[in-house]
Amino acid sequence: MAVELDLADIQGNILSAYGKQGFPKGRFMLFHIERGELARQFVSALLPMITTALRWPSSSDIPTGTKKMKRPDVTVNIAFTWYGLVALGIPTRTLRGMPDEFIDGMTARAPMLGDDFTGPLWKKSWDEVWINSGQDHGTHPDTVHFLITLNAQMNPDGSAVPALEEKTQQIKELVQEPGGVRLLTGHNRPGHHRKRDFQELSALLKHNSDGTATPRPKEHFGFTDALGDPVFDGQYPNDYEKVFQVGNGAFDGNGNWRPLATGEFLLGYPDEAQEIAGAAMPHGFSRNGTFMAYRKLHQNVRAFRKFIKETAQSYAKFSGIGNLDDASEILKAKMAGRWSDGVPVSLAPTVAEWKQFNIDHPESDPNARYKALTDFKFRYPKNDRGEPDARDDPEGTRCPLTAHARRVNTRDMMDPTGGEKGSVLNNRRRILRRGLPYGESPVGTLDEDEHGIVMLVVCASLFRQFEFVQQQWLNYGNDSRAGNDTCPIVGNHSDGTGEHGPKAKFVIPADPASGRPPFIIEGIPQFVETRGGEYFFVPSMTALRMIGMGVVDPT
Amino acid sequence: MPTFDGGHYFLTVLVPVKTDCPIPDGPAFSSPVHALRKRLAQLPPAQQTPACCDDQSPFARNTRNHFVRFAIIDDVAYNGREYVNLLWTVIKNIDTMVAQPQDHLTCPFLFFGADFDAASGTDAERDSYLAALWDTMQTELKEIFQFCVDFDTSVNDAASFAKYIARGQIETTMSFNDYYVENIDDTLKSLPAWPYDKYLIPAGLGALLLAMGLVVWFFFCGGLMLLLVGAATFGAGIWLAYASLMAAGAKPFPPAADLPTVLKALHLQRAFTRFAIDNQLLAVDAASAEQLRAAFRDFVTANQPDNLLGPTQPPGVIGI
Numbered sequence: 001m002a003v004e005l006d007l008a009d010i011q012g013n014i015l016s017a018y019g020k021q022g023f024p025k026g027r028f029m030l031f032h033i034e035r036g037e038l039a040r041q042f043v044s045a046l047l048p049m050i051t052t053a054l055r056w057p058s059s060s061d062i063p064t065g066t067k068k069m070k071r072p073d074v075t076v077n078i079a080f081t082w083y084g085l086v087a088l089g090i091p092t093r094t095l096r097g098m099p100d101e102f103i104d105g106m107t108a109r110a111p112m113l114g115d116d117f118t119g120p121l122w123k124k125s126w127d128e129v130w131i132n133s134g135q136d137h138g139t140h141p142d143t144v145h146f147l148i149t150l151n152a153q154m155n156p157d158g159s160a161v162p163a164l165e166e167k168t169q170q171i172k173e174l175v176q177e178p179g180g181v182r183l184l185t186g187h188n189r190p191g192h193h194r195k196r197d198f199q200e201l202s203a204l205l206k207h208n209s210d211g212t213a214t215p216r217p218k219e220h221f222g223f224t225d226a227l228g229d230p231v232f233d234g235q236y237p238n239d240y241e242k243v244f245q246v247g248n249g250a251f252d253g254n255g256n257w258r259p260l261a262t263g264e265f266l267l268g269y270p271d272e273a274q275e276i277a278g279a280a281m282p283h284g285f286s287r288n289g290t291f292m293a294y295r296k297l298h299q300n301v302r303a304f305r306k307f308i309k310e311t312a313q314s315y316a317k318f319s320g321i322g323n324l325d326d327a328s329e330i331l332k333a334k335m336a337g338r339w340s341d342g343v344p345v346s347l348a349p350t351v352a353e354w355k356q357f358n359i360d361h362p363e364s365d366p367n368a369r370y371k372a373l374t375d376f377k378f379r380y381p382k383n384d385r386g387e388p389d390a391r392d393d394p395e396g397t398r399c400p401l402t403a404h405a406r407r408v409n410t411r412d413m414m415d416p417t418g419g420e421k422g423s424v425l426n427n428r429r430r431i432l433r434r435g436l437p438y439g440e441s442p443v444g445t446l447d448e449d450e451h452g453i454v455m456l457v458v459c460a461s462l463f464r465q466f467e468f469v470q471q472q473w474l475n476y477g478n479d480s481r482a483g484n485d486t487c488p489i490v491g492n493h494s495d496g497t498g499e500h501g502p503k504a505k506f507v508i509p510a511d512p513a514s515g516r517p518p519f520i521i522e523g524i525p526q527f528v529e530t531r532g533g534e535y536f537f538v539p540s541m542t543a544l545r546m547i548g549m550g551v552v553d554p555t
Numbered sequence: 556m557p558t559f560d561g562g563h564y565f566l567t568v569l570v571p572v573k574t575d576c577p578i579p580d581g582p583a584f585s586s587p588v589h590a591l592r593k594r595l596a597q598l599p600p601a602q603q604t605p606a607c608c609d610d611q612s613p614f615a616r617n618t619r620n621h622f623v624r625f626a627i628i629d630d631v632a633y634n635g636r637e638y639v640n641l642l643w644t645v646i647k648n649i650d651t652m653v654a655q656p657q658d659h660l661t662c663p664f665l666f667f668g669a670d671f672d673a674a675s676g677t678d679a680e681r682d683s684y685l686a687a688l689w690d691t692m693q694t695e696l697k698e699i700f701q702f703c704v705d706f707d708t709s710v711n712d713a714a715s716f717a718k719y720i721a722r723g724q725i726e727t728t729m730s731f732n733d734y735y736v737e738n739i740d741d742t743l744k745s746l747p748a749w750p751y752d753k754y755l756i757p758a759g760l761g762a763l764l765l766a767m768g769l770v771v772w773f774f775f776c777g778g779l780m781l782l783l784v785g786a787a788t789f790g791a792g793i794w795l796a797y798a799s800l801m802a803a804g805a806k807p808f809p810p811a812a813d814l815p816t817v818l819k820a821l822h823l824q825r826a827f828t829r830f831a832i833d834n835q836l837l838a839v840d841a842a843s844a845e846q847l848r849a850a851f852r853d854f855v856t857a858n859q860p861d862n863l864l865g866p867t868q869p870p871g872v873i874g875i
Contacts, residue, residue, distance in 0.1 A: 314836060317836060317839070318835060318836055417740070418740065505828075505832070517831065517835060518831075519835065520828070520831055520832045520835060522832050
């Protein structure tokens with residue numbers, strides 16, 4: 001019996017990545033609670049505006065039920081920090097039922113996340129709005145207590161629809177009446193003359209000759225993003241689930257894909273360990289809620305482009321590739337695990353195969369292309385005649401084991417017996433990625449320019465899922481059989497001068513049968529830096545009602 | 556034989572801690588187990604990260620140690636009341652209101668576990684390791700073991716230390732080998748197969764005779780000798796098979812890697828990575844190929860791959 005979710009009880013940003021579903025514009029706002037009883041009224045007043053997971057008619061034709069929901073111009077969602085729940089007057093018994101990492105908050109977890117990589121003053125480089133948050137055991141007046149995320153549709157010219165500003169003003173009015181909360185400002189570097197009220201976000205846009213703009217599924221380094229979001233039981237109606245689970249669900253070891261367990265992404269449901277994990281009481285407070293890590297990730301676009309250009313020259317010399325553009329594309333693809341347009345390197349390991357893949361799976365048929373982009377594994381068994389499958393890639397000669405996409409989703413690897421059955425080690429460490437890019441990165445842009453991505457990581461256990469991926473798979477290389485090598489794109493990169501060991505490196509393995517050695521890239525600059533963030537609880541609509549009414553009763 | 560496996564000796568020791576209390580400990584008075592716990596906490600760990608510490612574990616002073624651990628066992632854990640079926644309590648007239656007895660240790664114990672290189676599982680190998688410990692860190696050992704029963708009166712040199720530790724040795728029933736094999740399937744295939752036919756055919760024959768004997772006994776009330784011979788053959792066959800399996804399980808795995816080899820391998824891995832990075836753009840033509848050969852000759856000369864003694868990585872550090 002498949003899981004039937006009460007979509008009206010679940011906040012919509014858990015099940016849907018709004019950014020790629022027609023809401024390419026966004027504003028994220030942070031608040032501090034000054035008076036708990038008024039803040040509860042604020043939550044109650046906001047409640048009717050919250051966007052739930054109820055479906056509206058969409059291009060993917062997923063059934064919506066008998067009553068057709070209107071597609072909103074702007075979606076609204078809310079999430080709380082642990083100190084926010086304290087300020088709201090949530091009972092101690094509920095508060096102490098929360099997970100350690102959520103109580104700690106992201107700042108206290110910096111050594112695990114690698115956010116303190118630059119030394120004791122690491123937090124000075126964060127945006128001003130985050131710098132004092134959580135200080136003095138959460139008593140600092142700038143401590144972030146809750147987050148409101150707005151995602152908006154776009155005008156043809158690339159600007160946000162007017163409803164985004166209207167909704168912003170409505171929320172600001174709620175700050176005045178009933179009040180009890182304060183909008184925190186400073187979504188920019190410390191010392192900036194004008195503190196920003198919110199984090200402005202936008203998908204990268206393609207500006208057309210007729211003055212219109214089209215959102216692109218890209219991030220600032222130029223990669224097509226958000227292809228590998230996991231699919232879990234109940235997320236889609238059954239027929240659609242069967243389609244979407246391929247490549248993005250859990251691999252069952254016998255060549256089949258199934259949806260991941262609901263409890264990996266929503267509290268109150270059985271998870272991949274086939275148990276309902278303990279959560280804060282009462283059950284109705286936690287059920288249909290989840291946790292979210294907010295990560296503002298600055299991208300050093302200039303450094304990335306410069307590095308690729310320079311390294312491509314030595315790689316071209318090493319590999320005998322005459323075309324520098326091809327060498328650049330191969331480098332990027334080996335680092336990411338996908339070509340810049342999203343084509344998996346493991347399916348098309350050479351430029352010629354990449355081009356052929358795009359001929360076979362044109363963008364004119366997006367559904368078939370999406371399936372082709374996601375339906376792959378890293379291990380393929382021998383055929384009936386005992387001959388190896390050319391796609392079988394246990395050593396990473398097609399897609400390096402240390403490539404970004406292969407690190408964060410090991411798919412059918414990690415089989416403890418060395419076989420092709422996959423592992424629960426992967427299925428217990430999947431994360432939903434929401435969020436949008438911010439800023440622009442035109443030709444000639446500088447590293448100091450404001451551009452990057454605000455990633456919202458959604459999962460039932462930040463400790464087991466997000467923090468594990470960040471610490472073990474991105475900032476370490478043991479599971480990728482690469483020692484201390486970190487992710488070549490988003491990992492921390494030692495410059496060889498401090499206490500972090502020798503210069504960061506990345507190895508492009510070669511097939512031993514080819515007689516060629518691997519190519520080793522040494523001295524990778526820091527491409528991604530954290531500029532702010534926090535851990536949030538994303539309550540269900542039931543829990544929000546309980547909070548607003550002040551009736552959270554854990555007994 | 557888990558005490559010795561894969562060229563490693565897995566030593567497990569329990570030493571009783573004194574209970575005479577209070578004892579002077581600096582300016583204050585304390586219990587022996589409290590003072591011991593403090594000494595253990597002050598023992599520096601190995602330099603596992605560059606940011607770890609300036610001190611170095613005294614166990615890094617020799618090249619036989621893989622893992623060493625001290626722990627204090629204060630008491631046995633109480634697992635709660637033993638379950639008794641409710642019907643049984645009625646039949647046996649057990650009064651469930653009466654508290655069940657609990658087991659406790661008469662004194663705390665110091666646990667000492669070590670995984671070190673050894674040529675065999677003999678006592679001489681163990682004693683030579685303990686003598687090496689005494690020779691390299693007797694100051695620290697005295698600081699620790701002074702709180703243990705009989706140490707002061709019975710230990711004054713390496714030999715007596717080895718004898719003292721041997722008194723507290725218990726069998727290691729499950730060892731943790733610190734180097735995993737690259738491919739489990741290949742390792743298992745390399746082991747000799749258990750000779751099924753040698754043991755199962757006699758047992759099967761015995762079972763057949765036993766069955767025939769039972770049939771004869773049931774239908775003809777005779778054939779007692781057949782029954783007895785069948786039962787004996789079957790029983791002996793099963794017992795021999797069991798004994799053979801247990802004996803096979805007790806055989807240690809062949810030696811895998813001793814510490815000097817591991818340290819040398821780590822050094823070579825790091826040095827060769829450096830060599831590969833520095834020279835990877837060579838060998839594109841004949842001239843640079845000769846350059847590469849020369850560079851490799853220099854690498855071999857400098858790093859002496861066959862010489863375990865050096866150049867190598869020192870023990871107790873992470874060599875990043």
